[in-house]
Amino acid sequence: MNAPLPATALQAVQAADLAALSLIEQSVAFASVSRDSNLPIIEWIQDLLQAHGIESHLSHDDSGKKANLWATLPAHDGETKIGGIVLSGHTDVVPVDGQPWDTDPFKAQVIGDKLYGRGVTDMKSFGATALMMVPELLKRKLKRPVHFAFSYDEEVGCIGVRRLIADMVDKGYRPAGCIVGEPTGMQVVIAHKGKHAYKTSVRGFEAHSSLTPQGVNAVEIACEFVTKLKSMHRKLEAEGPFDPLFDVPFTTIHTGVIAGGTALNIIARDCDVMWEIRHHHLNSPVLLFNEAKTFADSLLPAMHAVASGTGITHTLNSVLPGFATDADSEIAQLCFRCAEVDSALGAGKVSFGTEAALFHQVGVPTIVCGPGHIAQAHQPNEWVSLAQLAWCERFMRRMADEICVN
Numbered sequence: 001m002n003a004p005l006p007a008t009a010l011q012a013v014q015a016a017d018l019a020a021l022s023l024i025e026q027s028v029a030f031a032s033v034s035r036d037s038n039l040p041i042i043e044w045i046q047d048l049l050q051a052h053g054i055e056s057h058l059s060h061d062d063s064g065k066k067a068n069l070w071a072t073l074p075a076h077d078g079e080t081k082i083g084g085i086v087l088s089g090h091t092d093v094v095p096v097d098g099q100p101w102d103t104d105p106f107k108a109q110v111i112g113d114k115l116y117g118r119g120v121t122d123m124k125s126f127g128a129t130a131l132m133m134v135p136e137l138l139k140r141k142l143k144r145p146v147h148f149a150f151s152y153d154e155e156v157g158c159i160g161v162r163r164l165i166a167d168m169v170d171k172g173y174r175p176a177g178c179i180v181g182e183p184t185g186m187q188v189v190i191a192h193k194g195k196h197a198y199k200t201s202v203r204g205f206e207a208h209s210s211l212t213p214q215g216v217n218a219v220e221i222a223c224e225f226v227t228k229l230k231s232m233h234r235k236l237e238a239e240g241p242f243d244p245l246f247d248v249p250f251t252t253i254h255t256g257v258i259a260g261g262t263a264l265n266i267i268a269r270d271c272d273v274m275w276e277i278r279h280h281h282l283n284s285p286v287l288l289f290n291e292a293k294t295f296a297d298s299l300l301p302a303m304h305a306v307a308s309g310t311g312i313t314h315t316l317n318s319v320l321p322g323f324a325t326d327a328d329s330e331i332a333q334l335c336f337r338c339a340e341v342d343s344a345l346g347a348g349k350v351s352f353g354t355e356a357a358l359f360h361q362v363g364v365p366t367i368v369c370g371p372g373h374i375a376q377a378h379q380p381n382e383w384v385s386l387a388q389l390a391w392c393e394r395f396m397r398r399m400a401d402e403i404c405v406n
Contacts, residue, residue: 013386015110020393023048023128028108028117034092037065038152041091045069045131045150052134059167061160066152068164072173073134073148076141076405081171084145085331085403086178086364088355089127090154090161093119099380114383121372121384126181126392129371133396140404147175154355157318161355169362177331178359181370183377183384184350186391188335189368191349192356193246194322196285197276199315200225200296202260205307206269215267216303216310219260222271225312226255228295229275232288241282246349251283274317278351281322289314323357323366324349331365338398339369339391350374369395 015021030041046056049071056071074080096105096118103109108117115125127150137146149168152160168175202222207215233253242249253275260271277285296312303310325332327347336342352374356366371388 013113013390015115015386018386018389018393020125020129020132020389021110021115023132024115024120024125024389025108027124027128028119029106030091031106032091032093032119033095034153034155035095038091039065039067042067042069042150042152045091045127045148048131049134049148052138054134057167057171059163061152061163066160068152068160068167069148069150070164070168071148073137073142073146075144080145081173083174083176084142084147085334085399086147086149086175086359087127087130088149088151088161088178088180088359089123089130089370090151090355091124091127092153092155093122093124094155094378096380101380103381105382110386113386115386115389116381116383118382121183121382122374122377123182123370123372125372125384125389126370129389129392129396130181132393133400136397136400137404140400140406143403143405144176146403147173149178151355158320158353158355158358161358165358165362175364177329177334178356178364178366179331179335180354180356180359180366180368182352182354182356182368183370183372183374184348184368185373186339186341186369186371186388186395187348188332188339188341189348189350190327190332191245191324192322192353192368193251193278193280193349193351194285194357195276195278195318195320195353196289196316197274197318198289199317200273200275201313201315202271202273203309203311203313204267204269204271204303205310207267209265209267212267214306216306217267218271219268221299221303221312222258222260222273224299225292225296226258226273226275229253229255229292232291236283243280243282243349245347246280246351248351251277251279251288252351253277253288278353279322280349281324320353321357321361323360325360325365325367329365331367334399334402335367335369338395338402340394340398
């Protein structure tokens, strides 16, 4: 992940140099937060493609308030289903509630050499840049089809893309490769970690806080459990196993939410802990979970000695698999050439999850490569450098040189 920027991207980039800027601005203007409908932005994309004679297929969620979009630019010989490349991105963004923004998050603004706005990094800039290329790809004639995949609810568990991929397979599409445009600094990412997300619920026994021996404090039990998770994380950080190609080279264990108790003078009856394991291929998340569960089980006898109805339960809330694509694969080599990255130096692995793993699961070799950096995502004043956007545009144009007839 240490490959240098191409010389073109090192030069001063002005907003006027960016052909995709207008589409990025229009995309950001849709406040497509995961909790809300994404239909306005999907219909906007549908209209853009329809203006070039490209039909879109929408797959809705059960409520009908959200949709994925799949559209295909056919090869010059008419082929639409076999081979070709998927350009994939999600339309939803994370909330801005409570974040101290200095600009309107849903109005993309250029300030100096950066573009600010919710989603400019994660990940509307990639999608808008891909859409900017439609007229050129059609005019130059494609050797093989190009597919656009825009999904809903990626930020809350890659939910929509699962339905999109199922539809893709059912309708007989067999892409040769996929590029997911999550922010990688335009480096070519060939793998990411898997993630298992859990809720651990502690049921204690209420009593007056002055009579602590007569109660079982669910908050305190939960804190003991979180302390165990932290000790497991520290051991992984210190002892590995390590894969140095990952941005975080060891498996991580993280506690995100802990909630319990009702009042200071009541021994807490219930407490929930939301936690996750982000693992690479050298660790088993099942074995790590079993270690955590064994510790939790060791707390039960003392709890039951006070009250028989107490206990600790664990729920696996979601699983996102990891993935790894061969750096010598056709899609990886194409991306190395288009990104102008030396394949011997530029292949990377990241800790955050994407829909890449789900495409990979159905036999579509997948790469993650997009403008911006994950450290700038989900933050107040989310931004992407104009140089990164220029690099992404150059990437798309070099890809057109590779996959078009003329």
